[in-house]
Ligand SMILES: Nc1ncnc2c1ncn2[C@@H]1O[C@H](COP(=O)(O)OP(=O)(O)OP(=O)(O)O)[C@@H](O)[C@H]1O
């Protein structure tokens with residue numbers, strides 16, 4: 001078994017920015033010289049592959065194949081540092097140790113796995129195998145919103161759980177439940193991250209209120225950004241625009257992850 | 262141009278506002294008519310000015326030059342307006358260039374003609390001094406107010422604003438540029454204050470509210486399943502294994 005860390009990126013509600021955050025954090029950590037994997041466990045609505053420029057043609061074996069017992073997890077690994085450096089931001093990852101484990105984006109395969117289900121234990125075995133075989137320092141898990149079984153699994157086995165929320169009362173309610181679950185499952189490191197904060201608010205005030213509410217630390221408050229939305233998940237924003245406020249705040253979050261013992 | 266038109270036109274200038282109509286008519290008669298073709302220069306910035314112009318018809322643009330010497334229209338003026346009245350009293354150079362933007366006609370009143378009338382009617386000098394001192398007081402009051410308000414703003418006190426708006430509206434009828442500028446400035450301050458208030462309100466609105474009953478219910482729903490119990494057990498084992506592993510590595 002490896003001593004690499006599992007970092008789950010989760011949010012109770014959808015569209016908070018999990019996939020953008022997971023992809024950019026993984027890239028920043030890989031840029032820092034670490035060996036990094038990213039698994040998309042959002043089987044029902046995969047998204048993170050877009051940030052790495054993968055489409056149906058480029059995609060080879062997927063997590064679905066592994067979960068159906070059709071291949072080994074190592075065959076799913078897509079080497080980003082070699083095969084996805086076709087955009088300005090991603091180009092900075094050339095030669096870095098970063099692998100993506102994508103889900104199938106074929107409608108038929110998605111409906112099949114939703115219909116038939118799969119063994120979450122196998123998913124867990126997959127995580128452990130990846131950590132070991134690729135000798136990873138960090139394995140990032142992008143999740144489906146809500147608290148379904150594979151999400152509960154990824155929370156249960158994570159060393160670091162990053163819960164993303166928007167400064168919005170609906171997000172808060174769900175985040176409260178997730179925080180309780182994470183504590184009940186003894187997740188060793190619980191980190192909150194606020195995304196899509198409207199810039200006119202006082203970010204320090206938001207941070208403080210949320211920390212007080214959940215008694216957990218907020219690693220960053222990231223602004224709602226037109227530029228980021230305009231990027232439309234086509235490239236790794238924090239690599240392409242390192243001086244942008246969103247990117248700066250995300251580097252703060254990456255530093256927190258790198259500092260976890 | 263009729264006498265009435267001349268009277269009403271001259272009265273727009275603070276200089277002539279207090280003068281009797283008879284005098285204004287006389288002044289008007291001493292003025293000479295000038296026609297200008299489009300693009301003709303009425304006055305150039307820096308020229309020594311010694312006459313006032315009343316626009317009878319046509320339009321003029323007031324231009325400045327930018328750093329590269331390009332012409333920059335900063336204002337325009339037309340029929341019924343008066344240009345350059347201060348030149349009747351001092352010989353200061355013209356402060357801007359004025360160019361006809363269409364064919365135009367003006368009445369020009371020379372300084373000499375103005376002085377002639379002043380010689381004949383010394384009482385007018387008194388009237389002029391009165392106009393000047395009231396204008397001076399007006400400006401000084403504004404400057405004093407501006408200083409006072411600036412100090413209050415920097416101390417975070419915006420309480421004077423409510424009175425300001427009515428005041429600058431009332432005095433805005435006076436075509437005094439300073440009053441317009443100040444009024445615009447304090448309107449801006451007002452907006453900044455509104456925004457600040459808004460911001461305070463929104464940050465307060467963000468007071469986060471969690472329905473604790475619902476929170477407990479949802480937590481129980483999720484954690485009461487067999488799946489969850491298993492998961493918790495497995496996760497515990499897994500963590501223990503990994504801890505042992507890390508112990509061994511050391
Ligand atoms: N800070 C931000 N400012 C503006 N737009 C953002 C920001 N963060 C993310 N977005 C945009 O919001 C959308 C959702 O982002 P993303 O796919 O990363 O979220 P998600 O949580 O993974 O969504 P889902 O729950 O559907 O998987 C995308 O269009 C993304 O470009």
Ligand SMILES: [Mg+2]
Pocket residue numbers: 018019020042046047048142143
């Ligand atoms: Mg996503």
